[in-house]
Amino acid sequence: MTYLRNAVAKRVPLRGPFVALPTPMSVEIVAGAKPDFICIDTEHSPISDGLLTNMVRAADLARIPALVRVRSNLPQNISAALDAGACGVLVPHVSNASEAKAAVSAARFAPHGTRGAGPGRAASYLRDIGGSIERARKETLVAVQLETLQAVKNVDEILAVEGIDLVFIGPGDLGVDAAAQACIESLDDLIERLVSAAQAADVPVGIFTADRAASKRWLARLSFVIEGSDAQFLTLASDAAAAALD
DSSP, rough: OOOHHHHHHHHHEEEEEEEOSHHHHHHHHHHTTOOSOEEEEOSSOOHHHHHHHHHHHHHTTTTEEEEEEOOOOOHHHHHHHTTTSSEEEEEEEEEEESHHHHHHHSOTTTTSSSOOOOOSSTTTTTTTTHHHHHHHHHHHHEEEEOHHHHHTHHHHHHSTTHHHHHHHHOOOHHHHHHHTTSSSOOOOOOOHHHHOOOOOOEEEEEEEEOOHHHHHHHHHHOOOEEEHHHHHHHHHHHHHHHHHHO
């Protein structure tokens, strides 16, 4: 969907959840709450390529843009998500310019990348390969996730990579990496360095939060927030229901 990439570029405030439960039913339930987008999470879930296609299909039927957080920064993972019809990819653990360039290359068709043209769903099963390539050039969103101390160190070179539509901050893994390396900077300071660098480079920046209040605070500064996940929502609702029965 053209809307999402254009909206990100225009800094339209956008909020949506991760969907990690491996069923199109979860996409339909979450879509019923009318988020601005969903991000199907194949990095931290058992979602297969075949199931991913059906989950993207469910999002399309609900007219909700579907990003996919791919398993890793490999061309086959990125192409599988885009061939399924996703409007873009979120590539995890990008820590330097070389990794950022690899993500962009895998997601873009020539002359801006090396993505292969396949006969999958995005190409209407061979009926519209040419049209699908032209649409992808206009519509495909490429986001890279910054979640390591190396990414903080190399943020300026990452931001200089042509073809990145959005940098996305992963506070969880960034905090884990900082603690493991006994970093003296606070997590808040590390996040602020990433936000400030992206804004100075005029690159859209987003962040994950599991908290609605924090989401509102971030949307006062940023334009893209992934807020919680379907698994989190189910856990909280289950715990609340159990507590109400005690």
